[in-house]
Structure formats: C-alpha cells, structure tokens
Amino acid sequence: MRExxxxxxxxxxxxxDPGRLRLLAALREGERCVGDLAAVAGASDSATSHHLRLLxxxxxxxxxxxxxxxxxRIADAHVRLLLDVALAHAGHARAIAHPEREARSA
Amino acid sequence: MRExxxxxxxxxxxxxDPGRLRLLAALREGERCVGDLAAVAGASDSATSHHLRLLxxxxxxxxxxxxxxxxxRIADAHVRLLLDVALAHAGHARAIAHPEREARSA
DNA sequence: TGCACATATGATCATGCGTTCAGATGATCA
DNA sequence: TGATCATCTGAACGCATGATCATATGTGCA
Numbered sequence: 001m002r003e004x005x006x007x008x009x010x011x012x013x014x015x016x017d018p019g020r021l022r023l024l025a026a027l028r029e030g031e032r033c034v035g036d037l038a039a040v041a042g043a044s045d046s047a048t049s050h051h052l053r054l055l056x057x058x059x060x061x062x063x064x065x066x067x068x069x070x071x072x073r074i075a076d077a078h079v080r081l082l083l084d085v086a087l088a089h090a091g092h093a094r095a096i097a098h099p100e101r102e103a104r105s106a
Numbered sequence: 107m108r109e110x111x112x113x114x115x116x117x118x119x120x121x122x123d124p125g126r127l128r129l130l131a132a133l134r135e136g137e138r139c140v141g142d143l144a145a146v147a148g149a150s151d152s153a154t155s156h157h158l159r160l161l162x163x164x165x166x167x168x169x170x171x172x173x174x175x176x177x178x179r180i181a182d183a184h185v186r187l188l189l190d191v192a193l194a195h196a197g198h199a200r201a202i203a204h205p206e207r208e209a210r211s212a
Numbered sequence: 213t214g215c216a217c218a219t220a221t222g223a224t225c226a227t228g229c230g231t232t233c234a235g236a237t238g239a240t241c242a
Numbered sequence: 243t244g245a246t247c248a249t250c251t252g253a254a255c256g257c258a259t260g261a262t263c264a265t266a267t268g269t270g271c272a
Contacts, residue, residue, distance in 0.1 A: 005196070008193065009121070009123060012121040015114075015115070015122075016115050016116070016118040017115060017230075019230085021118070033249090044231080045248080046250080047232075050231085052249095052250095065238090067239070068238075068239045068240060068247065068248050069247095070250090078191075078194070078195040079195070082188070085184075085187055086117075089184040089185070089187075090110040090117075119259090123260075139218080140219060141219085149261090150262080152261090153261065154219095155220055158220095159221085173269070174270060175217095214272090216271085217270085218268085218270105219266100219267080220267070221264100221266070222265085223262100223263090223264090225260105225261085225262085226260090228257105229258080232253100232254090232255085233253090234251100234252090237249080237251085238247105238250090239246100239249100240245100242243100
C-alpha cells in the first residue's frame with residue numbers, strides 16, 4: 001500500500017507539469033508524433049522528447065515507430081479515465097472560483 | 107482552457123508528494139485533526155501543517171475549528187473521485203508490473 | 213491572568229526538476 | 243553511400259519546492 005502511494009505520487013508528479021499535461025490532453029484525441037506534440041504544447045522538440053521519455057518510463061504513454069516518426073498514445077484506460085476526471089474537476093473548480101465568467105460565457 | 111490546465115497541474119503537484127498523498131488517503135475515511143494526520147503520515151506537526159495549508163489554498167481540503175483542534179476533510183466529491191480512481195489505478199499498475207506478488211497474495 | 217496544548221507561520225537551506233544546447237542515433241530517399 | 247529529417251540523449255544552469263527550526267497565534271482551563 002505504501003509503495004502504491006509512492007508510485008502514484010510519481011505519476012501525479014508527471015502530471016504536475018503544465019507542458020506535460022498539454023501533451024496528454026492532446027493525446028486524449030489520438031496518436032500524435034513528437035513534432036506535433038511539441039507544437040501543441042508550445043515547447044521544443046527536445047523538451048517534448050524528454051517529457052515523453054518520462055511519461056513512457058512510468059507507463060503513462062506508449063510509443064510505436066512509424067516510418068521515421070514515433071507515434072505516442074495514452075497507455076491505458078485507467079490513465080485516460082484519470083485525465084477525464086481531472087479535466088472535469090478543473091472545469092468545475094473554475095466555475096466555483098470564478099462564477100461570473102461561467103455565467104457570462106453561458 | 108490553458109489556465110485550467112495550469113491550475114490542474116498545480117493540484118497534481120500537490121498530489122505528487124507521498125506525504126501529502128498519505129494525508130489525503132487518511133482523510134478519505136473522514137475528518138482528522140492535524141496531530142492525527144501528522145502521526146499517520148509519519149511527519150512532524152509543522153510539516154503537516156504546511157502541507158495542509160497548501161492543500162487548503164488549492165481547495166483540495168477544507169478545515170473547521172473544533173475546540174482547540176482544527177479538523178480537516180476532503181473538499182468535495184470531485185477530489186474524492188479523483189483519489190478513488192488514482193488509487194484504483196495504482197493497484198492495477200502494481201498488478202501489471204509485479205503479477206507474481208498479486209498471484210501470491212490472492 | 214497565566215500556563216499548556218494545538219496549530220500556524222516565517223526564514224533558511226539543500227535538493228530536485230525543467231529547460232536548453234550540442235551532439236548522437238535511426239530512418240528515408242536520391 | 244551521403245544527405246536530410248525526426249527523435250533521442252547527456253550535461254549544465256537556474257528556479258522552484260520540501261524539510262527543518264524557531265517562533266507566533268489561538269484556544270481552553272486553573
């Protein structure tokens with residue numbers, strides 16, 4: 001149990017970087033190559049590659065080679081669910097913190 | 107959207123510390139005072155208070171005074187759900203990474 | 213009012229992490 | 243085979259973050 005928490009903490013740590021979170025948000029819609037992901041996240045290819053390496057090491061994403069590109073995708077349904085719940089929470093939290101904006105945009 | 111992600115990243119950052127994660131795991135079972143939480147997490151009162159302060163600032167937990175103690179609880183259903191999903195994932199991930207242990211303990 | 217308990221706060225310090233740059237690997241095509 | 247594209251890797255730098263200690267606040271009780 002305690003090691004589960006430590007490992008989970010690592011995964012949360014991976015999700016705690018806005019850039020990586022943008023990568024994962026983009027990957028929710030399907031496979032993407034490194035260059036596309038870098039563009040979406042607004043980061044350099046190198047930084048993006050570093051991030052993807054970490055995410056891969058912790059089984060958050062999976063990669064497959066396709067020609068000279070490498071296509072990344074979200075590793076499994078658990079991670080996808082976690083992201084869905086988290087993003088839903090983020091929207092909800094904003095509605096609580098800034099109700100006037102929600103009202104205006106509605 | 108982009109600020110949602112940044113805020114979400116902050117929350118994940120809070121969840122990325124094993125100590126704070128232990129605090130939250132303990133809080134899943136109900137309200138707890140700081141001293142109890144410190145004992146459960148195996149940290150000092152001071153460190154625990156610092157952690158709770160951060161968690162409170164990001165609406166992950168709520169606090170109420172009761173006599174000379176302060177009782178903390180998980181802030182809302184979203185956070186609770188996120189923790190549930192995450193802990194379930196952690197167990198699943200271990201089953202994948204170390205199937206022999208699961209088989210033995212079953 | 214004065215003391216003791218529970219919690220909160222502020223400052224300091226060391227460590228970890230993300231970014232960047234330079235260069236390496238691997239793949240395609242002429 | 244050589245050139246180019248896509249990605250990966252390693253090292254170094256700067257900043258943010260967690261731990262600790264000392265002290266402050268706030269509450270209950272004698």
